[in-house]
Amino acid sequence: MNNDQLIAEAAAARLKAYTPYSNFKVGAALLCNDGRIFHGCNVENASYGLCNCAERTAFFSAFAHGYQPGDFDKLAVIGDTDGPIAPCGACRQVILELGGNELPVVLSNLKGDIVETTASAQLPNAFGGADLKKK
Ligand SMILES: O=c1ccn([C@H]2C[C@H](O)[C@@H](CO)O2)c(=O)[nH]1
Numbered sequence: 169m170n171n172d173q174l175i176a177e178a179a180a181a182r183l184k185a186y187t188p189y190s191n192f193k194v195g196a197a198l199l200c201n202d203g204r205i206f207h208g209c210n211v212e213n214a215s216y217g218l219c220n221c222a223e224r225t226a227f228f229s230a231f232a233h234g235y236q237p238g239d240f241d242k243l244a245v246i247g248d249t250d251g252p253i254a255p256c257g258a259c260r261q262v263i264l265e266l267g268g269n270e271l272p273v274v275l276s277n278l279k280g281d282i283v284e285t286t287a288s289a290q291l292p293n294a295f296g297g298a299d300l301k302k303k
């Protein structure tokens with residue numbers, strides 16, 4: 169599965185987004201190390217703070233199907249942005265913990281701009297589970 173193929177999966181998921189408030193649709197595709205792909209789209213709510221991003225939808229779907237940290241090979245995300253989409257801070261935090269520091273993250277847009285980065289590069293100096301264990 170190359171980047172273009174995973175981006176195409178994210179683009180297909182994007183079309184399922186529920187976005188009556190922002191009309192800004194985002195898609196994500198999360199590749200597992202057994203080859204399975206989980207899709208995510210943003211799902212909005214009239215109570216705006218309850219909106220869930222495409223990236224977190226994809227991860228939460230994978231966990232609901234029994235996948236765990238360490239099971240993922242790559243995340244692709246696509247939105248109708250000028251440059252490659254930039255995941256929000258909340259998603260960067262979730263991607264880092266559930267996907268792991270080295271998870272490749274492929275960010276793209278409808279024009280075909282693509283950048284490949286990693287979960288940890290997207291959130292330097294992150295708070296994490298290890299911090300909770302300090303007394
Ligand atoms: O990377 C991103 C950025 C934004 N959104 C969603 C959240 C909200 O539904 C809409 C506008 O912020 O786009 C995502 O799903 N992923």
Ligand SMILES: [Zn+2]
Pocket residue numbers: 221222223224255256257258259260
């Ligand atoms: Zn987000």
